[in-house]
Amino acid sequence: MDYKNLVLKYKDELLQDLSGLLEIDSVKGESSKDAPVGKGPKKALDYMLSLGQRDRMTTKEVEHLAGHIECGTGEKVFAILGHVDVVPPGSGWATDPFKPEIKNDEIYARGVQDDKGPTMAAYYAMKILNDHTSEFKYRPRLIVGTDEESDWRCTEAYFKSQEMPDAGFAPDAAFPLIHGEKGITTFNIIQKQMPLDEREPNIELKVLISGERYNMVPESAEAKLKVLQNMSEVIQSFEDFLRVEAADGHYEIDNGFLRLSINGQSAHGSTPEKGVNAGFVLLKFLDTINLDNNATEFVDFANRKILNNQDGSKFNMYHRHAEMGDTSVNVGMINYTEVDGGLFGVNLRYPEGLDFDAAINDLKREILPAGFIIEDVTNQTPHYVDKNDGLVKVLLESYRNHTDDDSEPYTIGGGTYARTLERGVAFGAMFKHTEDTMHQKNERMKVEELLLATEIYLETLHRICVKGELDED
Numbered sequence: 001m002d003y004k005n006l007v008l009k010y011k012d013e014l015l016q017d018l019s020g021l022l023e024i025d026s027v028k029g030e031s032s033k034d035a036p037v038g039k040g041p042k043k044a045l046d047y048m049l050s051l052g053q054r055d056r057m058t059t060k061e062v063e064h065l066a067g068h069i070e071c072g073t074g075e076k077v078f079a080i081l082g083h084v085d086v087v088p089p090g091s092g093w094a095t096d097p098f099k100p101e102i103k104n105d106e107i108y109a110r111g112v113q114d115d116k117g118p119t120m121a122a123y124y125a126m127k128i129l130n131d132h133t134s135e136f137k138y139r140p141r142l143i144v145g146t147d148e149e150s151d152w153r154c155t156e157a158y159f160k161s162q163e164m165p166d167a168g169f170a171p172d173a174a175f176p177l178i179h180g181e182k183g184i185t186t187f188n189i190i191q192k193q194m195p196l197d198e199r200e201p202n203i204e205l206k207v208l209i210s211g212e213r214y215n216m217v218p219e220s221a222e223a224k225l226k227v228l229q230n231m232s233e234v235i236q237s238f239e240d241f242l243r244v245e246a247a248d249g250h251y252e253i254d255n256g257f258l259r260l261s262i263n264g265q266s267a268h269g270s271t272p273e274k275g276v277n278a279g280f281v282l283l284k285f286l287d288t289i290n291l292d293n294n295a296t297e298f299v300d301f302a303n304r305k306i307l308n309n310q311d312g313s314k315f316n317m318y319h320r321h322a323e324m325g326d327t328s329v330n331v332g333m334i335n336y337t338e339v340d341g342g343l344f345g346v347n348l349r350y351p352e353g354l355d356f357d358a359a360i361n362d363l364k365r366e367i368l369p370a371g372f373i374i375e376d377v378t379n380q381t382p383h384y385v386d387k388n389d390g391l392v393k394v395l396l397e398s399y400r401n402h403t404d405d406d407s408e409p410y411t412i413g414g415g416t417y418a419r420t421l422e423r424g425v426a427f428g429a430m431f432k433h434t435e436d437t438m439h440q441k442n443e444r445m446k447v448e449e450l451l452l453a454t455e456i457y458l459e460t461l462h463r464i465c466v467k468g469e470l471d472e473d
């Protein structure tokens with residue numbers, strides 16, 4: 001098969017169908033029975049399924065949340081998993097985010113990179129294959145989700161009633177290929193006991209606030225203190241602290257209260273080492289002053305279990321995997337009030353090999369005597385496909401046949417759509433030099449890269465679904 005020329009013949013049609021999809025404002029909207037994620041995502045799903053019907057493929061809709069388009073024959077299913085919902089466009093666009101425009105050979109529209117462009121590329125790979133073949137070893141199936149940007153109810157509903165494909169990929173990230181994703185957990189560590197204050201503390205910690213999301217390193221932290229004596233000494237020690245630690249912060253006296261604030265550096269929760277947790281810096285200072293008892297318990301606990309715990313060793317959750325790396329811990333929220341006590345909102349990510357459920361139960365038992373409990377635990381287990389798996393081999397070769405990039409497949413701390421497939425990887429559609437404009441204003445995709453991704457997917461489907469190369473070793 002001459003993949004390149006075949007794709008070129010379909011170029012106009014591909015661009016037209018993609019344009020139709022991009023024109024649908026598929027931001028999550030008001031939920032209804034017939035459109036659980038809102039009218040827009042449902043309309044985009046219907047649009048994709050209507051293309052499948054037009055092109056004489058089989059289609060199925062699942063609970064108005066997901067669906068699939070399938071062609072070919074045979075027992076086995078090879079899946080491509082894409083999504084047609086988008087994040088809100090935000091402001092500052094040079095074009096209308098839902099009126100796709102091609103400028104300098106680049107398509108501008110919300111969702112063109114994430115994930116409508118790649119999904120349409122995969123759809124065309126399937127369509128072209130179906131137009132030119134009648135014998136299949138695997139049925140290619142494009143699964144279309146409508147809730148990837150929020151709660152993944154689409155894949156949840158879909159796989160509840162539909163068979164798990166034998167293998168597949170999600171074109172919702174980058175080339176060459178992502179074959180491992182860490183387990184992702186969130187949980188709250190909450191201070192429960194309120195010991196009575198017996199001694200006379202000099203400083204009462206009224207409030208501490210830092211961060212609002214599990215998956216971000218807090219970039220700022222603020223504390224409100226009531227200082228009973230020697231306010232100027234406390235201020236002096238804060239200024240000394242800032243200088244010694246080279247920290248960015250300031251203080252303010254407000255109605256008799258002392259307000260302290262720290263600026264850190266934000267980073268994604270999967271790479272806490274790239275940021276500076278402002279809450280940690282503030283806790284470190286609070287540890288140096290004479291606080292009331294309850295706040296002292298809170299700060300002491302932070303010292304024992306929260307600070308200097310980027311690899312999870314203080315939770316007994318440190319684990320290293322040769323390909324996937326180490327456990328990482330981000331504390332995305334640190335809150336304390338005089339009335340309710342303290343809370344740490346933790347986002348811990350771990351590689352294959354750690355028994356998280358056992359470890360979290362051990363941690364619960366361990367911290368209970370100090371008056372801390374763990375609540376609201378979520379856990380997405382790690383996703384890993386061996387680098388030597390036939391799936392990785394065929395996909396990687398198909399990619400390399402169309403580019404001069406021979407970089408290796410890799411693993412990440414984040415999560416992609418691929419983790420919902422049992423034997424699945426993330427494959428494209430950003431290339432090595434593609435500017436990542438996902439979720440940003442002026443989201444765009446080069447027409448040339450759209451066609452190139454289609455070629456790569458066409459070769460992949462041809463080799464797996466027609467030639468049966470997945471089973472060769």
Ligand SMILES: [Zn+2]
Nearest residue numbers: 114115148172
């Ligand atoms: Zn996406």
